[in-house]
Amino acid sequence: MRTLWRNARLVTLAGDRGWGLIERGALAADGERIAWVGADEDLPRELDVQSEHDLDGALVTPGLIDCHTHLVYGGSRAAEFELRLQGASYEDIARAGGGIVSTVAATRAASDRQLFDAARARALALMAEGVTTLEVKSGYGLDEANEARTLAVARRLGRELALTVTTTYLAAHALPPEFAGRSDAYIDAVIDWLPRLHAQGLVDAVDAFCERIGFTPAQTRRLFDAARALGLPVKLHAEQLSDQGGALLAAEFNALSCDHLEYLSEAGVAALARAGTVAVLLPGAFYFLRETKLPPVAALRDAGVPIAIATDHNPGSSPTLSPLLMLNMACTLFRLTPEEALRGMTVNGARALGLRDRGRLVVGQRADLVVWDLEHPRELAYWFGRNPCTRVIVGRAAGAQ
Numbered sequence: 001m002r003t004l005w006r007n008a009r010l011v012t013l014a015g016d017r018g019w020g021l022i023e024r025g026a027l028a029a030d031g032e033r034i035a036w037v038g039a040d041e042d043l044p045r046e047l048d049v050q051s052e053h054d055l056d057g058a059l060v061t062p063g064l065i066d067c068h069t070h071l072v073y074g075g076s077r078a079a080e081f082e083l084r085l086q087g088a089s090y091e092d093i094a095r096a097g098g099g100i101v102s103t104v105a106a107t108r109a110a111s112d113r114q115l116f117d118a119a120r121a122r123a124l125a126l127m128a129e130g131v132t133t134l135e136v137k138s139g140y141g142l143d144e145a146n147e148a149r150t151l152a153v154a155r156r157l158g159r160e161l162a163l164t165v166t167t168t169y170l171a172a173h174a175l176p177p178e179f180a181g182r183s184d185a186y187i188d189a190v191i192d193w194l195p196r197l198h199a200q201g202l203v204d205a206v207d208a209f210c211e212r213i214g215f216t217p218a219q220t221r222r223l224f225d226a227a228r229a230l231g232l233p234v235k236l237h238a239e240q241l242s243d244q245g246g247a248l249l250a251a252e253f254n255a256l257s258c259d260h261l262e263y264l265s266e267a268g269v270a271a272l273a274r275a276g277t278v279a280v281l282l283p284g285a286f287y288f289l290r291e292t293k294l295p296p297v298a299a300l301r302d303a304g305v306p307i308a309i310a311t312d313h314n315p316g317s318s319p320t321l322s323p324l325l326m327l328n329m330a331c332t333l334f335r336l337t338p339e340e341a342l343r344g345m346t347v348n349g350a351r352a353l354g355l356r357d358r359g360r361l362v363v364g365q366r367a368d369l370v371v372w373d374l375e376h377p378r379e380l381a382y383w384f385g386r387n388p389c390t391r392v393i394v395g396r397a398a399g400a401q
């Protein structure tokens, strides 16, 4: 089934820099893949087309890729937000038994149906702003059954909604109450559950929270060894609140990405560059926790580390459902250019998930497209609190409904 879109302003992001803008562009999809892209006037006559659409000069980008979310959970943490406004820090609250662990209690108490309905509503909000690929982490179950349950909800989102969902096993997110004072034993358990969850098809990658209030580099290493033994790629929540040397460790394991990175050292930047690991920056968490230490953007850029941007949607540090606001904040708070921000949520977001088939509008990539009521792609990072997305098109395999 060939579908042709004509009269579009295509933001292809072809090549390593620039917007790759094609004024009066045309794009043809064959099943779920892009079969032809170029200037409307160069369209080959012999192109066999079943349906044709005139986009009336609208701007078209690749589908957005939100490569870091914690979308499946019960409850909210609005009361904790109030405590933080009164002066308590995120770490204080976590140490006092709140924080992630309070969301674990709410998640365990929620039914499958409640977890799915809440996650579905969140996914639909992200899709309304152009997301076509979404990573979802576990990490609010923290026992085998509840980690499996939350990962299964993520898989179901991918089956039932028009988007790709990848899953990441983040049981090493916090210490559950039943393991209080026994963090090494908890890591043993996390390592024990992993092969079974993987065998059920629930795990695409493995992540950990390497932090003073999370797990040590030595514990993270044990988990990464277990991931490697199963052939699973790793990612890491690293250097968010302090420099634990997590990026060095992640690079040693050729991690797909290292995420947060406010406290990343020079040696950490060099290690990411050598390993080709993506730096995923999360301006929503930086903003919402009122952090002041900026990630070393200039050093990452100079070293050629690919930078991705994501929502980090979660109830504690980034309760946002606006990928576009993250593009804006990546520029205002982290000083990315609008082009770097968009590449961060397309080309480099794909790379942070190990996906090579999306992120640009070039032949052979997935035909995941977003149509915007905008004049120029820089406006994606310019407006905030406005949604100019008019249509999301997700490539469908030939024969699919």
Ligand code: NIG
Pocket (backbone or CB within 6 Å): 070, 099, 100, 103, 209, 237, 240, 285, 312, 314, 315, 316, 317, 318
């Ligand atoms: O990415 N830093 C650890 N994990 C999340 C926050 C989780 C939570 O507070 O519930 C993050 O910021």
Ligand code: FE
Pocket (backbone or CB within 6 Å): 068, 069, 070, 237, 312, 314
């Ligand atoms: Fe996170």
